[in-house]
Amino acid sequence: MTAGRAGSRDIRIILNCNGIQQMKAFADLTEREILAVAIAGEEEDSRIYLAFAExxxxxxxxSAQVFTEMAQQEKGHRHMLLRIYEERFGPDLPPIRRADVKGFIKRRPIWLTRNLPLERIRKEAETMEFEAQRFYERAAERATDVGIRKLLTDLAEFEQRHEQRAAQLSDKILTPDARSAEDHTARRMFVLQYVQPGLAGLMDGSVSTLAPLFAAAFATHQNWPTFLVGLAASIGAGISMGFAEALSDDGSMTGRGSPWLRGGICGLMTTIGGLGHTLPYLVPDSWANAFWIATAIAGVVVFVxxxxxxxxxxxxMDTPFLQAVFQIVLGGVIVLAVGILIGGA
Structure with missing residues (x-):
C-alpha cells in the first residue's frame, strides 16, 4: 500500500513537471497575491496596447497614438499598485500570473492580433477594459485592508470610464482631417483584404465554369450529368483559386492581411460563382422540357x-461602369457561346 501511494505521488509529480498546471481558485487568493496578479496584468495590458500602437x-x-496613451495609463496603474504593494508587503512579488488563476482574465496571444482591422482592435481593447473592471470589483470585495480596497475600487471605476476616456482622447487627437484619412485607409484595407479576393473568385467561378457546364448541357441534354459537371468544376476551381490566392502574397509588405483569410474568401466566392448557374440543373429530368427549363433559369442566373x-x-475597384460591363458581360457571353458551340458540335 505504501509503495502504491508513493507511486501515485510520483505520477502526480511527473504530470506537473510535464506541464499539467494546477490552477488556483480566485477565492483562495490572498491580498498579496491579488495585488501581484493585478500588477502583472497591468504590465501585460500595457505591452498589448503598445503592440497595437506599433x-x-x-x-x-x-489611432496608434491613442493606444500609446492608453499604454501609458496602464503603466500608471501598475505604479500605483506596486507602490501600495511595497508599502504593505515589501519589494518581493510572489511568482503568480494570470494563467495560474482559474477563471481569470484571458488575453489572446499578441501574434493573433496582428493586421486586424481597426474596429476589431478597438473591440479587443474594450473587452480588456471590461474584464479588468470586473477583476478589480471582485478583488475589492475580498480585500480587508482599507487602503487596498480603496485603490482596487478606484481602479475598477477608472477601467469603467476608460472606454469613454479613450473616446475623448480620440476626439482630441483625431481631427476631422485625420478621421477622413483613416476612413479612406479603412476602405482601402477592406477592398484589399475582402473585396479584391472575393471579386477575383466570383469572376473566375462565374466565367470559367460557363464553358464546361454548357458544353456538358448541350452535349447530353440531361440535367443530372450537367449538374455533376458544374459541381465538380465549381469546387475544383474554388480549391485552385483559394490556394493560388493564399500562396501569392503573405500580406507582410502589401498590407493585404492574412493569406489564408484571403484564400478562403477567394475560394468560397469562386465556388459560389460556379454553383449559381449549376444549381438550376437540379430540375428533375422526369419533368416535361426539364432541360430547357433548367437552361433558361441558368441563363437568367448568368445574366444577373x-x-x-x-x-x-x-x-x-474604381473601374468605369461601361468598361466593367464590356470586360465582364461581353467576355462572359463569349465564354458561354463557346461552351454551347462545343457541346452542340
Missing amino acids: DLAERYPD ELWAIAYIRARY
Whole structure:
C-alpha cells in the first residue's frame, strides 16, 4: 500500500513537471497575491496596447497614438499598485500570473492580433477594459485592508470610464482631417483584404465554369450529368483559386492581411460563382422540357451574375461602369457561346 501511494505521488509529480498546471481558485487568493496578479496584468495590458500602437502606426498613425496613451495609463496603474504593494508587503512579488488563476482574465496571444482591422482592435481593447473592471470589483470585495480596497475600487471605476476616456482622447487627437484619412485607409484595407479576393473568385467561378457546364448541357441534354459537371468544376476551381490566392502574397509588405483569410474568401466566392448557374440543373429530368427549363433559369442566373460583377468592379475597384460591363458581360457571353458551340458540335 505504501509503495502504491508513493507511486501515485510520483505520477502526480511527473504530470506537473510535464506541464499539467494546477490552477488556483480566485477565492483562495490572498491580498498579496491579488495585488501581484493585478500588477502583472497591468504590465501585460500595457505591452498589448503598445503592440497595437506599433501594428497600427503605418496604417492608422493617429489611432496608434491613442493606444500609446492608453499604454501609458496602464503603466500608471501598475505604479500605483506596486507602490501600495511595497508599502504593505515589501519589494518581493510572489511568482503568480494570470494563467495560474482559474477563471481569470484571458488575453489572446499578441501574434493573433496582428493586421486586424481597426474596429476589431478597438473591440479587443474594450473587452480588456471590461474584464479588468470586473477583476478589480471582485478583488475589492475580498480585500480587508482599507487602503487596498480603496485603490482596487478606484481602479475598477477608472477601467469603467476608460472606454469613454479613450473616446475623448480620440476626439482630441483625431481631427476631422485625420478621421477622413483613416476612413479612406479603412476602405482601402477592406477592398484589399475582402473585396479584391472575393471579386477575383466570383469572376473566375462565374466565367470559367460557363464553358464546361454548357458544353456538358448541350452535349447530353440531361440535367443530372450537367449538374455533376458544374459541381465538380465549381469546387475544383474554388480549391485552385483559394490556394493560388493564399500562396501569392503573405500580406507582410502589401498590407493585404492574412493569406489564408484571403484564400478562403477567394475560394468560397469562386465556388459560389460556379454553383449559381449549376444549381438550376437540379430540375428533375422526369419533368416535361426539364432541360430547357433548367437552361433558361441558368441563363437568367448568368445574366444577373455578370452584371453584379460589373457593378462591384465599378463600385469598389474604381473601374468605369461601361468598361466593367464590356470586360465582364461581353467576355462572359463569349465564354458561354463557346461552351454551347462545343457541346452542340
